[in-house]
Amino acid sequence: xxxxxxAVNFDFSPDQRSLREQARKFLAEHASSARVRRILEGAAPxxxxxxRGMAEMGWMGTAIPETHGGAGFGYLELCVLAEExxxxxxxxxxxxxIYLAAEALxxxxxxxxxxxxxxxxxxxxxxxxxxxxxxPQVATPGNITTRANGGRVSGTKIPVMDGDVADFAVxxxxxxxxxxxxxxxxxxxxxxxxxxxxxxxxxxxSHARLVFDGAAAxxxxxxxxxxxLVERLLDRAAVLVAxxxxxxxxAALDMARQYALGRFAFGRQIASFQAIKHKLADMYVxxxxxxxxxxxxxxxxxxxxxxxxxxAATARxxxxxxxxxxxxxxxxxxxxxxxxxxxxxxxxxRRAKLTALMLGSARRWKDLLVTRLQSxxx
Amino acid sequence: MDFDDTRExxxxxxxxxxxxxxxxxxxxxxxxxxxxxxxxxxxYDGFERAKAFQHKKAxxxxxxxxxxxxSGGRALPPIYQVIYAQEESKYLVPRGYFEIGLGMCIPxxxxxxxxxxxxxxAPAALCGDEVWCQLFSEPGAGSDLAGLRTRAQREGDEWxxxxxxxxxxxxxWADWAILVARSDPKTAKHKGLTFFFLSMKSPGxxxxxxxxxxGASHFNEVYFTDVRIPDGQRLGAVGAGWGVAITTxxxxxxxxxxxxxxxxxxxxxxxxxVSLEDGPAxxxxxxxxxLADLYVKTQGVRLTRFRTMTALSRGxxxxxxxxxxxxxxxxxxxxxASFAMDLLDMGGVIMDKDTAPLRAAFQExxxxxxxxxxAAGTDEILRNIIAERVLGLPQDMRVDRDLxxxxxxxxxx
Ligand SMILES: Cc1cc2nc3c(=O)[nH]c(=O)nc-3n(C[C@H](O)[C@H](O)[C@H](O)COP(=O)(O)OP(=O)(O)OC[C@H]3O[C@@H](n4cnc5c(N)ncnc54)[C@H](O)[C@@H]3O)c2cc1C
Numbered sequence: 001x002x003x004x005x006x007a008v009n010f011d012f013s014p015d016q017r018s019l020r021e022q023a024r025k026f027l028a029e030h031a032s033s034a035r036v037r038r039i040l041e042g043a044a045p046x047x048x049x050x051x052r053g054m055a056e057m058g059w060m061g062t063a064i065p066e067t068h069g070g071a072g073f074g075y076l077e078l079c080v081l082a083e084e085x086x087x088x089x090x091x092x093x094x095x096x097x098i099y100l101a102a103e104a105l106x107x108x109x110x111x112x113x114x115x116x117x118x119x120x121x122x123x124x125x126x127x128x129x130x131x132x133x134x135x136p137q138v139a140t141p142g143n144i145t146t147r148a149n150g151g152r153v154s155g156t157k158i159p160v161m162d163g164d165v166a167d168f169a170v171x172x173x174x175x176x177x178x179x180x181x182x183x184x185x186x187x188x189x190x191x192x193x194x195x196x197x198x199x200x201x202x203x204x205x206s207h208a209r210l211v212f213d214g215a216a217a218x219x220x221x222x223x224x225x226x227x228x229l230v231e232r233l234l235d236r237a238a239v240l241v242a243x244x245x246x247x248x249x250x251a252a253l254d255m256a257r258q259y260a261l262g263r264f265a266f267g268r269q270i271a272s273f274q275a276i277k278h279k280l281a282d283m284y285v286x287x288x289x290x291x292x293x294x295x296x297x298x299x300x301x302x303x304x305x306x307x308x309x310x311x312a313a314t315a316r317x318x319x320x321x322x323x324x325x326x327x328x329x330x331x332x333x334x335x336x337x338x339x340x341x342x343x344x345x346x347x348x349x350r351r352a353k354l355t356a357l358m359l360g361s362a363r364r365w366k367d368l369l370v371t372r373l374q375s376x377x378x
Numbered sequence: 379m380d381f382d383d384t385r386e387x388x389x390x391x392x393x394x395x396x397x398x399x400x401x402x403x404x405x406x407x408x409x410x411x412x413x414x415x416x417x418x419x420x421x422y423d424g425f426e427r428a429k430a431f432q433h434k435k436a437x438x439x440x441x442x443x444x445x446x447x448x449s450g451g452r453a454l455p456p457i458y459q460v461i462y463a464q465e466e467s468k469y470l471v472p473r474g475y476f477e478i479g480l481g482m483c484i485p486x487x488x489x490x491x492x493x494x495x496x497x498x499x500a501p502a503a504l505c506g507d508e509v510w511c512q513l514f515s516e517p518g519a520g521s522d523l524a525g526l527r528t529r530a531q532r533e534g535d536e537w538x539x540x541x542x543x544x545x546x547x548x549x550x551w552a553d554w555a556i557l558v559a560r561s562d563p564k565t566a567k568h569k570g571l572t573f574f575f576l577s578m579k580s581p582g583x584x585x586x587x588x589x590x591x592x593g594a595s596h597f598n599e600v601y602f603t604d605v606r607i608p609d610g611q612r613l614g615a616v617g618a619g620w621g622v623a624i625t626t627x628x629x630x631x632x633x634x635x636x637x638x639x640x641x642x643x644x645x646x647x648x649x650x651x652v653s654l655e656d657g658p659a660x661x662x663x664x665x666x667x668x669l670a671d672l673y674v675k676t677q678g679v680r681l682t683r684f685r686t687m688t689a690l691s692r693g694x695x696x697x698x699x700x701x702x703x704x705x706x707x708x709x710x711x712x713x714x715a716s717f718a719m720d721l722l723d724m725g726g727v728i729m730d731k732d733t734a735p736l737r738a739a740f741q742e743x744x745x746x747x748x749x750x751x752x753a754a755g756t757d758e759i760l761r762n763i764i765a766e767r768v769l770g771l772p773q774d775m776r777v778d779r780d781l782x783x784x785x786x787x788x789x790x791x
Contacts, residue, residue: 009380009691010684076379257769272772277765284764285702289678296681299379318674366670367663373646373673374660 010295012080020080026057027088033344036204039091040347045165045197045206051092055124060098064106069119075302079243079294086244086355087251089347091204093127093162095358099240101128104170104183104233108221113185117168129166130237131157131210132230138364139172141181141227146212148173148184152192153217156209161358163188163208164197170220171212172230182226183233184217192216202350234359235312239297242312242319245355246287246294249319252326252348253283256333263335276333283326290315290322310376313369320356320365327352383461390458394465397438402431402469407736411639412472414737417594425551428472432506435471441504442480449488449500456690478548479503479510483556485629487575490613490622499554499575511552511578513543513600514623518788520545521759523558524568524620525778525786528602530559537561537574537612539582539605545753549585549598552578556626557607558619560783567783571619576607592745630754639743640736642676645669645714648735652721659721668717672710679706701768705760708750715743 012020030050039047054060063078064070078098085094102121105114120126132139134146135158146155153173163169171184186193192215198207221229257280260271270276297315300308327348331338338345356362383391403415416424435441436450443458445451452458484503487495502508519526528541539559549555555578562570578585582605587595614622649659649669659665682702718740719726731737751757765771778786 010681010688012379257771260771268775269772272775274762274774277769277771278758278761280769280771281761281764284769285705288682288702289675289706292678292681292685293674295379295685296677299381302379314674314677317670318678321674363667366667369670369673370660370666373669374650 010299012076016076016080019077020084023057023059023081023084024087026053027084027090031085031088031090033089033347036089036091036347039204039206042203046093046162047091050090051094051124054090054092054094060094060102060124061122063098064102064118064122068114069122071122075239076298078240079298079301082240082243083247083250086247086351089204089248089251089351093129093165093206095237095241095244096129096162096166097121097127099237100130100233101166101168101170103236104130104220107233107236108183108225108229109185113218113220120167126168127162127166129160129162129169130233131160131163131169131171133157133159138360141174141230144172144174144181146171146173148175148182148217148219151217152214153184153186153212154192154214156211158209159198159200159207160210161205161207163210164195164206169210171210171217173217175223175226180226181230182223183220183229185220186212186215186217190215200354202354204347204351205354231309235309236301238312238316238359238365239294239301239308241355241359242290242294242297242315245319245323245352246290248348248351248355249283249287249290249323249326252323252330252345252352253280253287255345255348256280256283256326256330259334259337270333279329279333283329286322286325290318293318310369310372313365313372316359316365317362317369320362323348323352324356387457387461390454391461391465394440394462397440398465398469398471401434401438402466402471405468405470410470412470413474414739415470416472424472425475428475429506429509431472432476432504436501436505440466445488445500445504449484449496450504456687460684460687475509475548475551476503476506478512479508479554482512482626482629483510483554483575486556486573486613486622486626489625490573503554508553509548509551511546511548511555512626513546513549513555513557514626515545516542517544521756523623524571525788526558526560526571527563528557528559529563530561530572530574530607532561532609532616535609537572537607537609539574539576539602539607541602543600543602545588545597546585546600547597547753549578549600550587550595554578556613558623561616561619563784564782565617566780567778567786568620569617570783571623572616573613573619573622574607575611575613576605580605580607582606590746590749592742594746627755639711639746640714640718640739641711642669642672642714644736644739645672645718648718648721648740652735654721665721672714672717675706675710679703701755701760701763704750704754705757705764708747709757711743711750712747715740715747719744 030053035047035050058071059081061070062073062081063075066072102118105117117126121128134144134156146153146157153171155173157171160169166188169186169188171186172181173184174180175182192213194211195208198209200207260276260280261269263270293315297311300311331345331349334343334345337343412424412428416422416427432441439452440462442451443454443462444456447453480503484500487499503510514523516526516528528539528543530537530539541559555576557574557576558571559574560570561572582603584601586599588597588599589595646669649665652659654662656662686700728734729738729741734741755763762774766773
């Protein structure tokens with residue numbers, strides 16, 4: 001079985017922890033609930049001011065090598081930031097741009113492609129997105145209808161997170177007429193692209209429908225790299241998104257705890273009722289197990305370890321379920337207040353469901369996990 | 379964050395591997411345990427063999443790596459314990475008999491005993507010459523341990539003990555025991571307790587085996603009739619026994635939580651080998667989903683332990699957050715047992731070792747795993763602990779805080 005972390009230095013370093021403090025402070029000010037709600041209410045597709053602030057802090061370049069204009073820290077640092085972004089619900093195109101588009105370029109981009117996009121991404125000057133889904137059903141290499149032929153792509157992608165604001169897209173499309181998928185780079189200013197925004201359960205993150213009608217498309221990665229490349233990309237993003245989910249789950253637990261301590265019923269704090277205490281204890285356990293699994297994913301990602309496929313799937317399942325569980329029970333602990341627009345409970349509830357689906361559902365990842373365990377065991 | 383051994387750690391791992399290779403028994407299969415090879419039953423000499431192995435292990439310096447050198451340890455950081463445990467888990471090694479003594483009793487002695495006592499008792503426990511048990515629970519005091527009523531009355535330099543303990547694991551083979559008893563029933567319940575250790579050979583002790591749902595008898599009732607304990611064997615001040623007991627229980631939670639019996643590897647192996655109506659179980663979507671859930675939990679607990687070890691190795695004390703391990707693992711063991719039997723369908727009930735997979739390990743676990751959810755803090759008590767001590771939520775409303783102990787309401791017992 002591909003696990004067996006050996007000795008123990010299983011935590012972030014003092015430097016990484018001070019980066020966390022710094023990020024938390026910055027986001028408490030610049031991604032406050034009021035700021036998140038401006039996006040929720042439709043003021044803009046994302047918080048551009050916050051995005052610029054993050055760029056000034058150098059966050060976009062965290063894991064981008066210095067040769068490509070990044071800071072070249074590494075993935076552990078990126079995980080630290082992801083957790084804080086998730087905690088604050090920061091309404092920016094960070095996950096699409098960094099975990100997906102930049103990662104795709106780093107994994108498979110040609111020197112010219114990297115040179116064109118990575119320095120701009122690192123500066124916060126380019127936004128990227130990842131276009132895989134084609135409507136309300138699971139995406140597989142067999143059912144993707146978007147086609148790329150002779151440097152042109154045609155088809156419809158929906159929902160594409162940040163597709164409405166991105167400068168370029170990494171598009172999954174069939175090559176030729178066979179069920180063989182590959183990645184393509186499409187500049188979204190191309191006249192062959194039409195985009196319209198799409199409403200989702202989480203309006204704090206914007207989504208689009210992208211219609212490609214013979215838009216210019218460059219292959220990303222060797223021809224035929226195809227679906228395995230998509231999976232590698234999703235694995236890497238899964239670890240990073242798991243940290244966002246972890247931050248969100250912890251925030252929902254903290255909210256529930258705070259509220260339970262302050263709310264009185266039957267002459268006592270509701271936090272003194274065992275049904276509430278045990279609910280919070282169960283949330284805590286789920287969050288801690290997800291945290292441990294996410295840390296292992298971070299380690300595997302940072303070392304590009306052979307364990308990454310299993311570790312990423314494990315981290316994804318644990319984090320998706322812990323966040324959804326915490327967000328849902330946080331509403332319950334708040335009673336009627338939790339069901340109001342006014343309270344922030346629904347922000348986490350929405351984000352939890354969004355993040356649980358954005359790279360494919362836990363159902364699919366569980367199946368993938370068992371497949372990977374099978375091949376590890378064989 | 380890294381999992382690579384340092385040079386010293388790698389050298390130690392090699393040393394452990396060499397020693398185990400030369401001295402430990404090899405497993406016939408990944409799932410085999412000492413208990414399954416040498417069941418605790420008449421006609422087996424598992425206990426004697428276990429003591430002999432423990433002696434060799436202590437002589438080689440592997441029995442308590444983190445203990446101070448003067449007590450027989452090597453004063454190594456906790457990482458080494460993890461490394462050794464990883465290597466040891468590949469072999470068939472007895473642990474059960476010594477866990478209570480080494481994991482709970484002697485560490486309590488380290489905190490509250492005199493230097494002479496540490497020198498006298500620690501090495502003997504370490505090499506398996508003396509086995510310890512824990513006399514805490516009573517018929518009317520389990521979760522509510524501080525409700526215990528076994529009396530300790532002072533007579534000069536001695537204490538006289540009368541009363542009854544129950545569920546005492548290993549009392550029938552133990553040489554020594556730790557005991558909490560009530561020294562003052564007139565004061566509030568947590569304040570009237572005093573902590574001792576005593577010889578299980580003391581006159582006036584009577585031990586009766588209790589048969590468990592599995593049919594085995596690992597725990598006992600222990601009766602005390604005018605049992606005498608020298609005051610020098612008191613640990614902590616008179617009336618301060620509750621605080622001492624808490625130390626013991628904190629050590630217990632650190633020690634427990636490791637799953638005995640079939641775990642993820644075994645259920646995964648079973649799913650790969652058994653067929654359902656529509657083909658191999660491992661190809662069935664419902665089975666796969668449950669396997670994934672079990673794997674995620676299993677990894678979560680294993681990795682949480684590494685986080686604890688990291689905290690330990692930085693000199694931080696492990697807190698009540700360790701309760702997670704047992705709270706997840708104990709119900710998981712029960713789930714794995716039941717799920718495995720479901721995969722075997724009608725044949726799942728067979729306990730015949732020659733017919734049932736893994737020599738009926740799953741069926742046995744069905745009957746032993748419920749105990750794991752009760753011993754060392756029930757599931758419910760562990761949730762209370764997490765809620766109160768980790769999350770800082772208020773304690774349950776209680777009626778027993780400030781009343782004198784002898785005026786508290788009780789049930790029929
Ligand atoms: C296999 C095994 C080995 C053991 N070994 C030892 C040993 O070596 N030494 C020793 O001293 N003891 C030992 N015990 C005893 C064990 O510590 C107790 O059984 C345990 O603490 C529960 O106490 P109880 O049996 O009195 O159950 P009770 O305390 O009566 O509990 C009954 C039920 O009520 C619930 N409950 C009780 N209080 C609360 C509360 N405040 N909130 C919510 N629910 C509550 C419990 O969770 C449980 O479900 C062992 C037990 C087992 C099963």
